[in-house]
Amino acid sequence: MDPKIIEERGRSVEALVLARVPEKRRSAAKALPTLKSQIREIAKTDAKESGFLEPAMPIRELAFRLILKNGNKPMPLNDLHWALTEDWAHPTHPMAISVYALKRIMDSDIYYGFQQVTDKS
Numbered sequence: 001m002d003p004k005i006i007e008e009r010g011r012s013v014e015a016l017v018l019a020r021v022p023e024k025r026r027s028a029a030k031a032l033p034t035l036k037s038q039i040r041e042i043a044k045t046d047a048k049e050s051g052f053l054e055p056a057m058p059i060r061e062l063a064f065r066l067i068l069k070n071g072n073k074p075m076p077l078n079d080l081h082w083a084l085t086e087d088w089a090h091p092t093h094p095m096a097i098s099v100y101a102l103k104r105i106m107d108s109d110i111y112y113g114f115q116q117v118t119d120k121s
Contacts, residue, residue, distance in 0.1 A: 001013075001064065001067050001068070001112060001113045001114060001115070002113045002114075002115035003035060003113065004113075005113040005114075005115060006112075006113035009110070009113075013035060013113065014032060014033075014035050014038065016112070016113075017035060017038045017039060017068065018032070018038060020042060020046070020052070020065060020068060021041070021042065022046055022049060022051075022052075025041070025046070039068060039071060039072045040071065042068045042069065043068065043070065043071040043072075047065070047068065047069035052065060052069075053066070053088060055088050055089065055090045055092070055093035055095075056093055059084065059097070059102070059105055060105060060106075060109055060111065060112055062088060063080055063084065063102075063106065063112075063114070064112045064114075066080060066083050066084070067114075074117040077102065077103055077106070078099060080102065081097075081099045081102050084097070084102065085097060
């Protein structure tokens with residue numbers, strides 16, 4: 001997730017991320033936390049709470065939350081695909097999607113600010 005892409009589209013990346021923070025913690029905050037602190041707290045605690053990730057969520061939302069859970073660090077597409085199709089698939093919500101189809105979904109995003117990162121090796 002690239003904050004610059006979201007800001008270029010006239011949206012607040014802080015608000016986008018804050019909407020994924022549990023209501024209890026959101027209402028307890030005295031001031032709007034920084035983006036870095038929000039992501040760090042999500043990765044450290046919120047992502048472990050029940051309801052943060054649900055198989056019935058749309059694929060892009062699940063991908064966004066998995067990236068936040070990973071601390072917004074670059075995540076190989078294959079790892080993201082594995083998490084979606086193996087870790088979060090359920091009999092009632094199977095995730096039968098190819099890596100290629102997931103790439104197309106991520107590439108066509110205009111909401112979450114997904115950014116392809118090339119390996120610098």
